[in-house]
Amino acid sequence: MSGAAESHAPVPESAAAGGGGAWEREVVDFYIHLAQAFSLPKSVGAIFGILFASPRALALDDIVERLSISKGSASSGLKLLQRVGAVQPTYEPGDRRTRYVPEMSIRRLLTGLLQETVTPHLRRGAAQLESLAPLLNEFPPDERKILAARLRALNTWQGKAKRLLPFVLGFLGRPLRRAKIDPGGGDESGA
Template sequence: MSTSPTAASALSAWETSMIDVFVRAAGLIGLPRSIGEIYGLLFCAKTALSFDELVERLQISKGSVSQGLKVLRQLGAVKLHYVPGSRRDHYLPELSMKRLVRGFIKDQFEPHLSSGSQRLQGLDALIQAEPDAELRTHAMGRLNTLLTWQQRTRKLIPVVMAVLGGTPFAPGESSEEETVV
């Protein structure tokens, strides 16, 4: 008895549950559900999957898969995999936590910190223009709190990366792994 393409492509209970883990993780960091679904299915798959296989197995739109793969590739969370005899792109998940975190920090977190620095500088000028001295003092206190948070966050990123084995803990240090291409 042969199975139909739809039955063969249906997600198993463990795949559905595993994908849900990644959907929840994506939601925690502000990424769309489809990104968690795509990464989760690739994570579960024994072999690289094509675009069409992702669409079929997840039952989501081609646009969602296309956009999701674009974001995941930018983050370094998926990579192209050559399949001999196939003209289609196939995708594999990045399984290294350090590379996943590094990609997220580089593409999502660092730009936010940089734009935040510019905003905080602009806030300082606005606060200095506040005519009410008491309110100006209060606002400067809050701005200083934000600046402290920003400094701590900048110090925390290298620590997180060092814990994951992604970058040296101290600036200027190099690790063997970082120099390997």
């Protein structure tokens, strides 16, 4: 593999020098914005983007170079992406460096991300909810009634949230045919 599109040199990379630059820039830009939608660091989006934009797996050094970020950033960014399953390391015989490829299954992508971000909070919340009910006893009946209703709502949320995740994953797993489910309000979607 020495062949391949190395970019150790400080000059333009690979076959697609002129146009390739634009492609990389645009893809990276796209993922930087996407990352921010999830409030992840820009560098994380950029790293995923550069992997996505490259037809071959890249190693840490390649990333550092192409994005002009520090080794530290690249290292921890890759670690995060690995943890949520957004990139996978590939080990090729005869190459000491770990190279990474982007995960292409949106399902696995989302699974990992949610597992990492919301699930723990969900769990924590569930625990805390239990300790809440007894505190209502201090309130006079009329107020207690209102608050008890809210507490019930909170439990409902919790329940729905718990079920929502598998549901969503089920949806993402299916082939993209027309989904024949017609959600209630059918919001404007298009908009």
